[in-house]
Amino acid sequence: ELKVEQNPLFLSMQEGKNYTIYCNYSTTSDRLYWYRQDPGKSLESLFVLLSNGAVKQEGRLMASLDTKARLSTLHITAAVHDLSATYFCAVGETSGSRLTFGEGTQLTVNP
Amino acid sequence: NAGVMQNPRHLVRRRGQEARLRCSPMKGHSHVYWYRQLPEEGLKFMVYLQKENIIDESGMPKERFSAEFPKEGPSILRIQQVVRGDSAAYFCASSSLTSGSREQFFGPGTRLTVL
Numbered sequence: 483e484l485k486v487e488q489n490p491l492f493l494s495m496q497e498g499k500n501y502t503i504y505c506n507y508s509t510t511s512d513r514l515y516w517y518r519q520d521p522g523k524s525l526e527s528l529f530v531l532l533s534n535g536a537v538k539q540e541g542r543l544m545a546s547l548d549t550k551a552r553l554s555t556l557h558i559t560a561a562v563h564d565l566s567a568t569y570f571c572a573v574g575e576t577s578g579s580r581l582t583f584g585e586g587t588q589l590t591v592n593p
Numbered sequence: 594n595a596g597v598m599q600n601p602r603h604l605v606r607r608r609g610q611e612a613r614l615r616c617s618p619m620k621g622h623s624h625v626y627w628y629r630q631l632p633e634e635g636l637k638f639m640v641y642l643q644k645e646n647i648i649d650e651s652g653m654p655k656e657r658f659s660a661e662f663p664k665e666g667p668s669i670l671r672i673q674q675v676v677r678g679d680s681a682a683y684f685c686a687s688s689s690l691t692s693g694s695r696e697q698f699f700g701p702g703t704r705l706t707v708l
Contacts, residue, residue, distance in 0.1 A: 513695065524684065525636075525699040532694060570635055579624065579688070579695060580649060583635035 484509050486573050488584035496592050498560050503587045505554040505571035513574040514554050515581065516545050518567045525570065529556075561591045595620065597687050597700035598667075605706045612672040612679070614703045618687030625668040626686045626697060627653075627660060636684060642668060675707045 485508040495501050505514070513532050517525040529538045531547035531554060538545050542565065544557045554571055568588045572581040598617040606612050618625050624643055628636040638652040642662035653660065657675075662668040672679055682704045686697035 515696065517699075524701045527696065527698065530694045530696050572636075574695060578649060579641055580626065580638040580652070581628075581636075581697060582638065583628075585635045 484511070484573060484575055484582045486571060486582050486584040488571055488587050490587060491585055492588050492590075494590045494592060495558075495561050497562055500560065501558050503556040503558075503569060503571075503589075505556070505573075505584055507552050507554075507573045507582075509552075510576055511549070511552075511573045512576055514547055515572045515574070516554070516556055517570045517572060519570060519586070520567050528569075558589075563591050563593060565589060566591045597622075597685055597698055599683075599685050599700035599703050601703060602701060603704050603706070605708065606675050607708050608676055609674050612675050612705055614670040614672075614683050614685075614705070616668040616670070616685030616687075616700060618668070618685075619689075619698055622687035622689050622698075624688045624690065625662050626688075627668075627670050628684045628686065630682045630684060630702075632681075639670070672705075675705075677707050680705055680707045 487506045489504050516528040518528050519525050529545040534549040536547045542559045547554045568586045570583050570586045572583045600615050626641050627639040630636045640653045640660045641649040645664050657673045659671045682702045684702045685700045688697045
């Protein structure tokens with residue numbers, strides 16, 4: 483059974499600082515996704531990572547994938563308050579279509 | 594191009610009643626997924642459907658829960674005889690048969706409260 487672990491689960495940081503969220507998964511996968519969720523809202527797609535070594539950047543967020551280590555990272559550069567949200571990684575099973583989600587990282591960026 | 598649509602957005606039921614949640618996928622998408630999110634938790638897969646077929650229902654409780662995606666109309670997740678533990682946000686997602694990334698796009702969710 484595929485397991486996905488994120489850390490940290492809670493992250494409080496100051497504006498302007500950098501930090502990294504980690505996503506580990508337990509079995510082989512060929513696709514990993516990062517989503518953002520604001521309180522009471524749906525999931526917004528941030529990144530789709532499909533190959534080993536994939537790196538994607540959008541604004542202050544950068545995501546990478548290492549399929550050999552079964553690890554993805556979401557790096558936050560010079561955080562701003564608007565980035566406060568919960569971030570989920572989700573891993574697709576190679577043999578199927580379901581996604582397995584991590585527990586989420588609740589990010590709070592303080593002025 | 595409208596996104597994934599779900600209704601109702603909020604649903605309140607008393608214990609023992611039935612809940613029906615509807616999901617219309619994005620135009621051109623033929624795959625529908627249902628996930629459940631309990632408070633302060635991640636999403637948990639429930640069921641994956643294509644038109645008129647249930648492909649994977651391994652995440653759905655064996656009793657009281659059922660799902661369908663008819664040839665015409667939205668996908669429906671049905672919960673019979675609801676209990677307090679069914680209170681959660683239920684999200685539907687859809688994807689395209691031809692998408693290499695198999696990316697799933699999520700609807701706004703239905704927040705079910707069982708009194």
